[in-house]
Amino acid sequence: MRGLPLRQLVDVYRAKFRAEIALQFAYRWALAIWLLGLLLQPIVYLVVWTTVARSQGGTVGGFSARDFAAYFTIFMVVNQLTFTWHYWEFEWRVRQGFFSPLLLRPIHPLHNDLAENVTFKLLTFTVVAPVAVLLLVTFNASLNPSPWQVLAFLPALVFAFALRFLLEWTLALAAFWLTRVTAINQAYYLAVVFLSGQMAPLELLPEAVQVIAAVLPFRWMVAFPVETVLGRLSPMEVAVGLAAQLIWIGLALGLLRFGWRAGVRRYSAVGA
Amino acid sequence: MLWLSFRLGALNAIQYRADFMVQLFQSLIGLGIALGGIAVVFSQTDQLGGWRQEELIALIGVFMLVGGLIAVVIRPSMEQLMEGVRLGTLDFTLTKPADAQVLVSVKRVEIWRLVEVVLGAALIVLAMVQLGERVSLERVAAFAVTMLAGVAIVYSFLLILSTLAFWLVRLENILVIFHSMYEAGRWPVGIYPPWLRATLTFVVPVAFAITVPVEALVGRLEPATLVGSLLLAVAFLIASRWFWRLGLRHYTGASA
Secondary structure, eight states: OOOOOHHHHHHHHHHHHHHHHHHHHHTHHHHHHHHHHHHHHHHHHHHHHHHHHHHTTSEETTEEHHHHHHHHHHHHHHHHHHOOOHHHHHHHHHHTTTHHHHHHSSSOHHHHHHHHHHHHHHHHHHHHHHHHHHHHHHTTOOOOOOHHHHHHHHHHHHHHHHHHHHHHHHHHGGGGTOSOOHHHHHHHHHHHHHHTTSSSOGGGSOHHHHHHHHHSTHIIIIIHHHHHHTTOSOHHHHHHHHHHHHHHHHHHHHHHHHHHHHHHHHHHHHHO | OHHHHHHHHHHHHHTTHHHHHHHHHHHHHHHHHHHHHHHHHHTTOSOBTTBOHHHHHHHHHHHHHHHHHIIIIIHHHHHHHHHHHHHSTHHHHHTSSSOHHHHHHTSOOOGGGHHHHHHHHHHHHHHHHHHTOOOOHHHHHHHHHHHHHHHHHHHHHHHHHHHGGGTOSOOTTHHHHHHHHHHGGGSOGGGSOHHHHHIIIIISOOTTTTHHHHHHHTTOOOHHHHHHHHHHHHHHHHHHHHHHHHHHHHHHHHHO
16 A cells, blocks of 8 residues: 555545535534533542542642643543544444445544544534633633743644554554454553543652653643643653654554555455 | 343444454553542541541542443433434434333443453452441442432433533533532541532432442431431432423424
């Protein structure tokens, strides 16, 4: 499978955007309900940690109630922008033979998912952004990043998305070898909840867990951009973080190429 | 009738034994997330809104126990009901010589979800042993009563939601609303801001199914709450029954 010229690739993406937007509008109520669940989660953790902070005389590990409000709201936004769902679909794709038409197209199936993902994010962001502002205001969040922190946040966010997308797509390839990947996906999800900072800022976790989260890609997939814009990192730490993201992206790309080639060979062997 | 449904469900499920392992694994992961969350919180504090760690573990136990009960029979049956309304297969159920509400409520059983019920119960026992409190018979009775009332309230609530399918046919996702609100029940409702607490108590009545029974178990239940919980359960049961009848009349009208 050779790559298409860039111009054609752009056309493919545009067509996919239009189709995807129409699709999402057809399921707008499902989308609205899904968003409701998404928004409830930061509020729950926010309330739990605010309660803890209050009982500890105002702050926990350097986080005040207002810091928690900023952390969990920004985390929700970053998590919403970076998460992927494709690894939940792979089992079904492989088992039902849905990969066959995708493989016939002269374009890597990754592009299909990427276009789908980005469209979905753009669409839902129009709701997530105002809600985030509402949360920030309601809970009186303390969020005042300096200009360089905002500037660093943008690449950190884009890299986080790229890294998460590539890694989770690679994880999904497991479906070529195993018929039931639900258990793997669940275990991965567990790791994400703890190690990406969803449950609590990583600073509040035990030292050992923090090290694991930083050595593995989890911190760089979500927590890092959040910490950056919250102003909790020094310029040096931000630079190191961006480098770590790039290294992981490189590794993920390598893994993906290798896994995809081996996986597709296996798929055709089963299908034939 | 519930028993018959269980036997059928069990026979069905035993054909897919691998699903049991998947379910077990899934429940253990859920348990891991819940307990891990509590551990992280309590590494920074020794009480959360007046709740001790063991009490919160008992809360997770009830969360899983009640969630399991919903997942075993109520939720699958309600999904089946909504599908039945859409496809018209509800007719078969209605012609049977038994109360239709009972029939649809136990229509489908997902037996492997019992894993969650067992894990939840085990967790409650464990937490009580750790608390080292002598749990009097009185408290256990109050726990059982409030939990039954809570399950009745949740059941009625879900039945009302599902009955809406008689009017609004495309509604598959409405139960998801309950599911995401239920997640908030992992923590005592007392810690939430007033608007959310009120929502979780009266709009999506998660509080009565989880927080109140645990309060009964640890001996912190106000008698007024106990009475209120029972009254609400009765009111909900009556209201859902009435609404179900109303919906049913609408259904016959529509398909004729």
